[in-house]
Structures are given as C-alpha cells and as structure tokens.
Amino acid sequence: MSAGVTRVVVDVMLKPEILDPQGQAVLNALPRLGVSGIVGVRQGKRFELELADGVALDGAVLARVEHLASTLLANPVIEDYVVRVEDASAAGA
Amino acid sequence: MSAGVTRVVVDVMLKPEILDPQGQAVLNALPRLGVSGIVGVRQGKRFELELADGVALDGAVLARVEHLASTLLANPVIEDYVVRVEDASAAGA
Numbered sequence: 001m002s003a004g005v006t007r008v009v010v011d012v013m014l015k016p017e018i019l020d021p022q023g024q025a026v027l028n029a030l031p032r033l034g035v036s037g038i039v040g041v042r043q044g045k046r047f048e049l050e051l052a053d054g055v056a057l058d059g060a061v062l063a064r065v066e067h068l069a070s071t072l073l074a075n076p077v078i079e080d081y082v083v084r085v086e087d088a089s090a091a092g093a
Numbered sequence: 094m095s096a097g098v099t100r101v102v103v104d105v106m107l108k109p110e111i112l113d114p115q116g117q118a119v120l121n122a123l124p125r126l127g128v129s130g131i132v133g134v135r136q137g138k139r140f141e142l143e144l145a146d147g148v149a150l151d152g153a154v155l156a157r158v159e160h161l162a163s164t165l166l167a168n169p170v171i172e173d174y175v176v177r178v179e180d181a182s183a184a185g186a
Binding site for chain 1: 104105106109116119121123126127129130131132133134135136137138139140141142143144145154157158160162164165166
C-alpha cells in the first residue's frame, strides 16, 4: 500500500487452550524439512483494514474497529484478538 | 504464552495485485454492520513460532525461519511475508 495510508491491523489467534490443528500440522512438518529448535506453532489470521482518506485515527475509529473485531473478525469464545495501528512507513516488504 | 518464551512471528499476506475474496467479503459486510470509513480489507495469515528453551535468537535461527516462511508458510508467487521477533513482554492479550 502507498505511504500515507492509515492501516489498522487486527491479529486473531485461537486462545491458548483451544486445539490448533493447522499450527500442529505445520509443527509436524518441520522435522521433514530438517528444521529443529521450534517447539510450538500457532496459526491465526491477520486483517489489514485501510481507512478512508480524511478519517482521523482517533478513539472513536479504534472503538469501531474493536467492535468489528469482536463481532465479525474474531469469535471471542475461542479466539483472542489484538487491534493495533501499523506505522505505514515501517512496513518494508 | 508465559514470559520469557521467545516467539518469532511470520505474517503472510496476499500480494497487493492478487484478488483477496476473504478480505472483500469482510469489506462487503461492513455497511450491513453500520461501519463506515474503511475502504479496504485484506486477510492474511499469522504464524507464531515458539523457540525451544536455550535456542538463542541469532541470525542462523532467523535465516531458518525465513527459509521456512518461503517454503512452507507462504507461497512466494502470490504471497508476501514478514518475519519478526515479538517482544513477549509487550504482548498484552
């Protein structure tokens, strides 16, 4: 995305006590790839929300995203989520 | 995860020029939820890799994770990935 775009990131991960078969599958594949030293893998989702031009990143917007995260992006019964603002200039790749 | 665990995070997102139907579905749902001000949504994957105790987080380990990311976690033809070390103490939720 171009510089100057304000991006809010929502990371959604299964709660630690919930079984994560996708992460387990990755973990099981590591020895076959000759990779050691990794004892746990969890797989989750990452959402990048791009705000419209002129929308200031204030508490109201973050509250809206927080509400979205808890109702649409994550299932709070089995998932934890974190909302954070990504510094667009820091995103290299 | 408990404090002191070293965690490496790999974020995998579809390249910007690749169509993202999951993100589009989320975007299309926003007006129905009464949310405005968001003009773009991209959905990707987040992997949390937990290193074994005593494995120092040096360049060799990061190179190994980088290799994993490009061969197992992401498809570099259509996806971008970012490898980063997460400060365990900073992870609140």
